[in-house]
Every structure is written in structure tokens, then in C-alpha cells.
Amino acid sequence: MPELPEVEVVRRGLERWVAGRTVAAVSVAHPRSVRRHVLGAVDFSARLAGRRVVGARRRGKYLWLPLDSDDAVIAHLGMSGQLLVRPALEPDETHLRVRVTFTDAGGELRFVDQRTFGGLAYESGGALLPRSLAHIAPDPLDPAYDAPTVVMALRRRRTGLKRALLDQTLVSGIGNIYADEALWRAGLHYARATDTLTRAEALRLLSQARAVMTEALAAGGTSFDALYVDVNGRGGYFDRSLAVYGRAGRPCRRCGAPIRRDPFMNRSSFTCPRCQPRPRRGRW
């Protein structure tokens, strides 16, 4: 469940339903889901057993559960990952990859991931900010986020605007949906060269990115299908408020022109051709 609002919905669920509980046992059904844990699945399970989860934190699209050992379990949902809190008696999901049981009578935590791009890892000393996430920039909802710093960094880049927005080392949490939505709100085209942006344009874009993700979070995130759900399996309803993403051929909510879809980095970009004219000399 990819982008910042959806991941934050999951974080809140973990904080409510998992924090404070002590792990009884961990079983890894698919080793690929713990591939980032270098010492392997058996070691991963052994380190986690007996530990108490003390919270649930997030930076960009990464989650981590700080533990009473001052270590942390890092989680990334990739394209199709889910973290679900389910009664132990519920049948296993088809793509159940990791199961965490607790010493109390509450539900178990399940990592379900169809495509296995996501995964879990145990990191020593990672409770505050895991070392493996040091390259991830603060996201727009983080108190450590400083827009003027990002504006400067963005304008120093020599690339296309959407590429930069998707670069998690510049600003984190933005993915394909909210990049397109922020660009539409700011009236900027995805191929605009970053080094031609004015400070005002860059600031406007970042403000719109934060605004759209804040609104999406309030709606529980964007859920086109059952893959994107909170820890209790419920989806959000921000898909109704999307202006361009997934709306090819339908009228722009601002000017009525048909939204267009362009191939972009083996995926798609959605724009309003009138509100976001392609720059004469853009950059892919």
C-alpha cells in the first residue's frame, strides 16, 4: 500500500493494535519477504521472539516498530504488501508471508504480499531511526521536513520534475498517484526540467504535494482494490477525489479538457493537456 497516506493509515493501526504487545513467535512462510535481513529467516524469527513492541514509526513509505531492546523491525509494503491484525482462527491469506503471534490473546500480525516487492527486516539499534533508512529524506508530514531546503535541492537537479518528486532521497512519501495529483494542482508538467523551476513554482509544487497527501490521509488513503487496506482490512475512499490519476479520457475537473495518459518510466503519467502544457524543452 504504497504511498505516504496509505502507509500512515497502516502505521496508526499498528500503533493502536500492536504497540505494547510482546512477540510470542514468528514464522516466515516465504524467505524472500525477509531478504533484507542478511542473517536469514531463522535469525529474524529468533531475534524478534520475546521482544516487546514499543511503538510504530514511519518515514516516507517505510515503517518500523521500535522494540524494548532498542532495535527495530523495519517494514516496507512495496507494491502489494499489507500488514493485517487478524484473529488466529481466521484462514490464512493466499499470500501470507510472515506471521507474528503475541503472548496475549489478541489477534496475530500478518504480513501479506502478493508480489513480494516488500519485506521485513530486524535492525540492531534502529529504534530511533534505522541506519538502513538514513538515505530516505524526511517526508512532507515530518517535523524535520524543511521546504526551503527541498526547493534548493530540487532546483539543483538536472532531471525531469516527476522523476525528482519520485526520488525518495530528495523528499519521501510521494509515489505515482500523488506525484501526478500534486503536479496537476500546481499546474506543472511532469517533464519540466527541474533546473528551470522558479523558487515559487518549486514551493507551490511541494505545498500541493503535502496538501494532497494530507487530504488523502483524512480520507483513509486511496484504495482502487482490496490490495490497499488498513490493518483491519478496510480501504480508504480518496480515489473519488483524484483529479488526474487513472482518469484518462475523462474531463479535467478544472477546465474540462480530456485527461491524457502518457507512458513514463515503464508506468504512466496522467496530465491535463490544458492546465499542464508540455514544456518546449522538457526532460524525461
Next chain:
DNA sequence: CCTGCCGCCTGCGCGC
């Protein structure tokens, strides 16, 4: 350093 491309996976809907 910085930028851009590729591969990693499974499943679904579409056209033939």
C-alpha cells in the same frame, strides 16, 4: 558525485 535504467514478482483484464 549524479542520473537513468533494469530487474525483481504475481495477477488481472484485454484482444485475438
Next chain:
DNA sequence: TGCGCGCAGGCGGCAG
């Protein structure tokens, strides 16, 4: 009905 293709909210590693 079956099959191949394109497509899907992402990322790390590596080449140039």
C-alpha cells in the same frame, strides 16, 4: 477457452 501482452500505489543496485 486459452494465450500472450501490457499494466499495476516501489525500490535497490549498478553502469555510465
